[in-house]
Amino acid sequence: MIYISRLALDYFRSWRHIVLDFEPGITLLQGANGLGKTNIVEALEVLSTGSSHRTSNMLPLVRRGENKATVRANVREMDVRGGSDMVSGKDAGSETNGDVVTYEVSIATKGANRGRIDNGPSLYMRDIVGRVPLVSFTPDDQRLVSADPSERRAFLDQAGTMLIPGYADCLHDFMQIARQRVALLKQLGERDGDLDLRQASLSGLEVWTGQFIDKGVELTRYRQTIVDEISPDFSDLYGALSTDGRGQEQDGDDFEERRVSGVRSSGGADEGISTSHAEGAGLGREHQPEHSAELRYVPSFEEVLSSELPQPEISRHFQRLYPGEVARGRNLIGPHRDDMEFSLEGYPAREYASNGETWTLALALKMSLYRAISRRRGEKPIVVLDDVFAQLDETRRGKILDFAAQQDQVFVTVAAVSDIPDMGRLRRHAVPCKVIKVADLQVFDTGDADSRGGVDAVDASNHDEGVA
Template sequence: MRLLSVGLRQFRNQARLDFVPTPGLNVLIGPNGAGKSNLLEAIAILCSGQSHRGAEVRQMIQDGRDEMALAAEAEGEEPLSIDLRQKRGRARQMKVNNRTVGRLREWMGRLPVVTFSPEDLDLVKGEPGGRRRAVNGVLIQVDPDYADALARYQRLLEERNAALRQIRDGAAKPSVLEPWDLSLLKEGALLTLSRQKFMDAFGPRVQSRQHGLSGGRDRGALVYRPSFHVPAEDPQAVAETNRRRLAELREGEIALGSTLIGPHRDDVEFRLDDEIAKARASQGQARTLALAWKWEERLYIKERLGREPLCLLDDVFSELDPDRRGQLTDLLTGGAQCFVTVTDLSAWGAADTTSAAVFEIHPAGENAIRR
């Protein structure tokens, strides 16, 4: 797929921005606060339904405004249009090819995307939430059933936590938890087993890529650490085992007003030479592992969907040393349509700009101006 145009209206600090990219490498330059990252975030939301920054879409309406809108046109085997509108206090509205859609699966994977931001450089040493988002970011695009299960699980988790707080405050009895427990366990088991299957296939790929990027000096590995116990590759067995655990944890959950086990507490452990990389890896080694993940993420999505994902690189070149800048440049030259943000071309280091289209983004501008 190729992105033809993007439009932003009242999105974050951007009252209006229109962008017509080229099919290959697009470099967006401008001062901090100009809206470069906002443009990439808008593309990510239109492609995957979520921000690579971890923020909620309803939080992105421009200050002083009541609604915002995003739109994109793309082409591939057939034309594709995606429109999103978000009003304050209302559910977002999505249209694909002028048809209203209500579920993630109805547009996930139509315009696949891989994002790489400074937060991803902390994938190895950062908090578990970032690694869960990385796993979800792949699976919601290649597995519609996973996207549906994740949406249901997140809704159930919010409702169950609200019920736990009501019980703690004396406004409800513990028995009200039973229907939420059953549903949460069912959806959580599906997510856990899907993640396990994905990591069994994806982990060795990242390990091999990391070994090559490090010049054979380091031997990395990825280990999925589910919060649920997994006695067998069977959703019912997983749900039953963890039903007993929920019962054992109930008193503590009520006191905290929070669900203590489930996929929302999973982690992915990066290892380096048989040691936990979070504690052992240097900054350079950790970033090589993160780069290996993103490289294989792009290839994995392409293999599963049969089309090249867009690549969004948000202000990462300035965070890398020359060797890793070169490796990232190699990733960009693989045929994907790519979008890179930098404050100026010097921040891109030694990367070749001869084949790139360079656009300037200005804080008060309404269009991305090509140089």
């Protein structure tokens, strides 16, 4: 397994400087809102995927008044042989710690974002992302179902960086080509009276359009591969998550009423989600409810799905759209307009799903990504649970905790340790669990939290492991 043993932040969001040491198992980041606990797990997400679910613009990640933010993490690989429990640390065989690798990403207010491995030469950030697999569960996950397509494209891009080597390069190249093409379209819209400049721009547009199509087809096929891989698990997981502990379906009658009456969901009171079997593994079709869920990729270049050589047909679309693109100064088709569609019994979930169903769909999506990463990489990704307990009732919080207890390393943000419904669950699983009080960076075992409220604390920034 791999785990993050140390994290150092400089000028990241609210943090000026912070160094934290971690171990396998569960780490609770505890503190009131506004103290920066979510910023810590956001830094892990940026290190893993090169992006944040909280913003599409990287500039807010840099502390106000500074010109650069840096995230550095020591990542350790632990090889436990003889069938021992890697999460609990029980010694059932020989244990070998692999080399520690230090990954670093820097977000700049001006210029390119950079990366570095083991204090080596400066690299592009896209050369770093995807090396530390991570799946985060957050209150914003509902937006993956209900919000604009840009949210779902961002999910696909994060998934791609962890599942497909070369995805980050492909995405970067496509976006760069798209910007060049937009610049030419705007020039053509401004040069009606200059024939020479217009002809030069037209010639340039033809070249960039060809590159736009080729790179767009490559990106579309990558995204289709991602959806093809996660969609079977997604359907199975939704079936398991939408049944209660007795195998009874939740929210099914409510959906049937809305479907028959044609009434679309307004996202009312949170009905919650059942995670009865939500360990992220062993969730089979026997739990499939009557109202099944499906996931479908909806590419702008739809010809990619039906043709091995779609470029000529896509090129004809651009010829037809040329006047509109020049008038608007925009690329009217391409992967930047892709979507991913959730459906319940064939009906669009974005329009018909209740609040509880939306939560279940989003959770199934993230767990299907977790499965895909585990399957492709042969190791469990790091899991982040960012303020998710506040969104669920006590029973369902406990089921999420059971899922967390089976992972190699989990980061959980909570306002108070009491937000965790049953700490005894962790003890039954024999999972190591530490609490970091974000207000003063004190660290203590959950047993200390239960009995003494955090006495015998240790300063998290004074451990002896170095960060390059």
